[in-house]
Every structure is written in C-alpha cells, then in structure tokens.
Amino acid sequence: MTLQARNISVKLGRRRVLAGVDFSASAGRVTAIVGPNGSGKTTLLRSITGEVAHQGEVRLNGADVANLQPWQLAAIRAVQPQSSSIAFPFNVLEIVRLGLSAGLSAADSSVPMKALQAVGLNRFAGRMYQGLSGGEQQRVQLARVITQVWEPVVDGIPRWLILDEPVASLDIGHQFTVMDLARDYAARGGGVVAVMHDLNLTAMFADYVVLMETGQIATTGSPAEVLTDETLARTYGCAVPVNTTPPAQIPFLLPQARVNMTRHSA
Template sequence: METNLSVSGLAVRLSGKTILSDVTFAARPGKVCTIVGPNGSGKSTLLKAITGEAGYDGDVSLNARPLDRYAPRELAEVRAVLPQHTQLSFPLTVKEVVRLGLQNAPLQMADVRDRIGAALERVDMAGFEGRAYQSLSGGEQQRVQLARVLCQVWEPRNGDLPRWLILDEPISSLDIRHQVLIMDVARDFADRGGGVLCVLHDLNLTAMYSDQVLVMKKGRLLADGKVEDVYNDDLISEAFDFPLRIGALPGPAMPFLLPQAARKTL
C-alpha cells in the first residue's frame, strides 16, 4: 500500500483570489519534507488545505486514502497538526494543554501522567506541568503546543501505517538551542518511521534536517527535490526575488554562526 502524504493538482481560492495553483507533490514516511518560500507564497495555506482547514480543488490523500474519506476521529489518529499560531481563551495549566493531545488515547490515569511528563521532557519543559499556560513566554508556549501534538501521535507508526506530524513554523519563537532541539524531535519522529511535513523560514536548518524541500513562490510549487538539487544560486534567488549565493560568506571578515556547529557537542 502507498503510504505517502500525496497532493495532486491542489488549488485554493479565497474571496475570488487564487492563493494556490496546481500544487502536486508526495511526502514520504521516514522523511522530513520542508516547505520554504517568501512571505505570502502560500506555505501556510498549503498546510491548511492538507489538514482540511481550507477548502480546495484537487486531491489530498494520507496513506492512500482521500482526506475527505476520514472521519474526524480517524484523522486525529493518523496525523497531528501544529498551527502557526495557537490562542487559548481559557486559563489552562501546561498539563491540561498537553493532555488535549490524549483525548483519543485509551490510557490509564498513571499512563496519562507519564505520557505528559515524557512529552514535556522531549521539548525541554519538564517541571512546568502546574504552570499557567498564559504565564509562559511565546517560545515556551510553542514548545508546550508541540508536546500536545506529540502526545496525539506518540508512536510514529500504527502497525504498517505511518503517522504524520504537520508543523507550521515550529521554531519561529525559539532560541537557537531550542530550534535545534525541536528539529531533532522532528528528525527522530521521521527516523522511527513517521512522516514530517513542516514549514520553515530558516534555510540553514532546512538544509540540516530535510530529506525533501518544496520551494513555493506566488502560490505555485517552484521546485521539489533533495537539498543538494534545490539549493543553487539561481533557484533560491528566483524564489526570494533577491540575489543570494549558496555557501558564500557576505564579507571576508564577517563572523557567522550556523547551528550545525552546535550539533557536534550534543
């Protein structure tokens, strides 16, 4: 059975305006597939269509099954979504927020506590269970939301079928240490057989972690391939409408810092 996340001929129109046009690709289990592109290129809209939050024309399927043939509960068991922004109106604790990801899990109370604790530890939020969610910084809230999402698809595979993590800018509010930590979590999920589809703005972290890169521009898919195929001066410059050079320093004496340097000591 085909176990891809497949998109074919996808188009989205909002208020009479075409946001996405003829997007076709397949993300594969065991891989990290990353979407990059300039602001307004349609990255988040693409994720919203794939997750069923935005209406679309075309075809989207998960594990060879059309998206519209999943019941909501079934869909929640096969994929978990971290949106770009999450607002909570109720005064929940960190533990209560993370537990939302376990609503469909048949666990005993002790197992629920263990799962919540383990998820928070993965995102470097251990010991925050009793804290008020609203009292946290933006980056801390983002990591709590990722812990919730991880709880929903704790095991990357359900028998022969992969589960999927769909992440919209998961590191946007994080310092460099936690950016690497969260991308390590995504990489581990894929390495254990799950599928990861994410939107990133950091092209260096994209190169570090991605098996497949989708480059978006003006609602269309400009390129789809491995990092070494996509990362070239002409293509990246075209995507961002800005003259860029891959692997070139901007000045002879300008210091720089890449996250790859930190990974040697982890």
Template sequence: MSRIGRFTPHPPAPIGRGEVVLSAADVSVTLGGKRIIAEVGFQVRCGEVLAIIGPNGAGKSTLLGALAGDHPYGGAITLDGREVTAWPNRELALRRAVLRQNNSVSFPFSVVDIVKMGRAPWRSITPVEEDDRIIAEEMLRSDTFRFAERSYTSLSGGERARVSLARAMTQRTGLLLLDEPTAALDINYQEQVLAVARRTARQGNAVVVVLHDLAAAAAYSDRVLMLADGTMRAWGTPEEVLTEELVSEVYRHPVRVGRDADGALAITPIRFPDEDPAATGTHAHPERTPK
C-alpha cells in the same frame, strides 16, 4: 454491541518505511475569492522530513492547512490512501497531528492540561497509564515539565510554542504537520525542535514542516518543496532545490550556496549585492543600486 464499541475507532495500521503516507495532486486553494495555491503536487513518505519553504505570501501556511484538512481545496489530497476530507474528525486526529502557527487559548488551562488534549483521540483506545507515560515523555522532551502547573496564558511566546509542540507530539500520529515551529524560539530550542522532528521521521513517521530558515531546511529535511506566488517552483532534495540561481530568483535577493566546515549545505545572503561582482542589479537592494 456496546455504545463505546460502535464509536471507538481502531488504531491506524502501521505504514512501512518508505511508503507514501500523504499525496497531493493538482492541489489548488481559493480563500476569500483569491487563488492562494495553484496546481501543487508531491508525495511524502514515512521516514522523511519534507520542508516547505518560500518567501512571505508564497502560500506555505495555506498549503499546510489544506494538507491538514482545515481548508477546502481543489484536486486531491490523500492520507493513508483516503481523501483527507473523507476521514471522520477522530479518525483524522489519529493519523495526523498539526502544530499551527497561531495557538490561541483564552481559558487559563494549566500546561499539563493543554498537553493532555493531545491524547483525546486515543480515549478508550489506550489505557490511562500509557497516556500518562506519553504525556510525561513529551513534556520532558520539550522542556515544559518544569512549569507543568502554570497557566498557559501566563507563558511567553516561546514557552507556548513548546507546549503546543508537546501537545501535537502526544497524539503519536504517523504524520506530523508543523507550521513554522521555530518562529518564537531561541537558537537552542530551534535546534531541539528540529531535532525532534528529524528523530520522529527516523522512527518511521512522516514530517512536513514550514520553515523560513533555509539553512535549517537544508540541514534537517530529506526533501524540500519551494513555493513562489502559490505555485510549486521546485521539489526534491535540498541540493536539488537550494541552488544559488533558484533561491536568488525566488527570494529576489542574491545568495551564495556552498558547504560549511562540517560539510553541511550553507546558504548565505550577499549583504551588499551592488558591491559584489557576482551580483546583478536586478537582485540588489533598491536603495543601494547605483543611479
């Protein structure tokens, strides 16, 4: 057997729509001696988008890092039926792609070279022509093709975010993990990125995305996982999780939940809670609470 033959993995077998691709059971994460995540459990199926939400410091990015195999954890996280940490690095990269919150590149690589890195796991598996087609497709989809030859370090934060998304998308994995992919983007690109995530799921893949925007989570996800203080407060459909009572309690600010003119779930913060008869003093801004 040739050297290449011994070290070239086979492409992952397709997983049927609706089948579980990622499973977490009693997952806990401790970093720097502090428990960040405690006893979280859920499943992600092919064909769906799972949004992870919660206030600042809830542990959203830490949980996503554990799901990606980047953080040590207690409990079990299985990807394609195997513990995520048991997959060799290249095998793992063929099964899950990650868009991390911080994508720092210190060397002046061109944009196209950064995007090409996403095809590295497929080296010697797919022909160069196929790699080039996928790279061009994702650069066009992310609107980065027009500055393909520019240095990555010369880009704005929003442009870098789109390049990083294109790189993750070129991996063509069955599981896409996105950590706040819309944070540096204007409303146009926010909607484009989330539309890409939803389309990726509808094509039979699974997407897990950390979001701060509750309206976006309601609009684009099939299921929502709500974290608070490192624990799982709720997991279910947007309608089941994004209730006035639960959102107001977890985010410590009153909200109204209803439907907009198009029938979509709408979450609206009550801007001056002490002036709203439905709001309570426990949720009001301290500086606006009557003495």
C-alpha cells in the same frame, strides 16, 4: 506510505492563492515546505489538513481524507498551527493532555510528561499556560501534538506530524531541540511535514524540500538540489550565495558546524 495532495487550488475572495498544486511527502523523512512570504506555504498546509476550502484531493496513507471521520484523522496525524489561542486558564500539563483525548495514547497517562520532557518543559507542568512566553507556549503546543501521535508507527501504519513554522518563535537552542525531535520522529518511521523559513535549518534537517513561489511549486528535491544560488535568487528576488562566507569583519553563525561539534564531543 505517503501524504499526497493532487491538483490543489484555493481562492480567497477573488485572489487565487494556490493553482493546481501537486504535493507528496513520504513517511520516514522530514519534508520541508519553503518559499517567500505569500508564496502559499501555509495555505497548502491548511488545505492538506482541511482547514481551508479547496479543490483537489488529499490522500493520507492511501486513504482519501474526505472519507475519513475526524477521530480517524486524529489517530494518524497531528497538526501544530502557527499560533494557538487558549481562552480558558489551563496549566501546561492540562494543555498537553488534550493530545490524549485526540489520539491513541490515552491508555498511557505518562505520555504528556514524556512529551514535555522532549521539548524541555518538564519542570513547567504546573505553570499557567497564559503566563508563558511565546516561545514556551509554542513548545507546549508541540508537546500536545506529539502526545497525540506519540508512537510514529502503529500496527505498521505510519503517523504524521504536520507543523507550521515550528521554530518561528524559538531561540537557536530550542530550534535544535524541535528539529532534533522531528528528525527522530521520521527516523523511527513517522512522517513529518513542516513549513520552514530558516533555510539553514532546512538544509540541516530536511530530507526533501518543496520550494514554493506565487501559489505554485517552483522545484522539489534534496536540500542540495533545491537550495542553490540560482534557484534562491530567482525565487526570493535577492542574491543568496550558498556556502559562501561573508567578509571577515562580519560575524556569522554556522548552525551546520553543530553536527561536527556534536560528533567530536561524543
């Protein structure tokens, strides 16, 4: 089962943001959309979810989304935007419970608390949403989203998490929490599509990478195939040597080392 977009074009005013983009993601893996600012990543994602008027066709699990009712879409895919504005004073658990009303998990009232635990916020259930930090609000929204499509596969049909910069406001520990969650969801048969800026996390967690440049797809493939010196230098306009350590006097973090540390401690 796949999520496919064919010949997607978008104009905002007189400016063409996307020009005939073809995109495909498969259930069972994490697909990351990366690229410089203004390359069209979020516009492509919002075209796929129907938030932006566009030309072209989007098919989800073989069905043309233009022919699906909102409740049918809500049953098979959940979307986390870059930011969400809540006008009314809800507490955290009330926000997460909104996912029940949109999905197929309404019969299981325990799902919202399970989702909060998955994002490390189970002790925040009674706190007011507006009083949280930006990163905490982002994790609450992720809990709402995964509540909506809690089971990655229902009756043999995969469900989808569509995430726009899901780790943008998070510290490194919570970035791992979110990406581990996405990785697990895909491993259990669901589909995950995420716009990403962090290329290290992309290399660690993505199965498939779509690199965008000026409204078109520059290249696709595995992280090793896409994240190369030549490709990144051309797309981002600066030298980004891959797998090259800086001079000794410059400290650096190597998130990939976490994999070996986790295995060693186990």
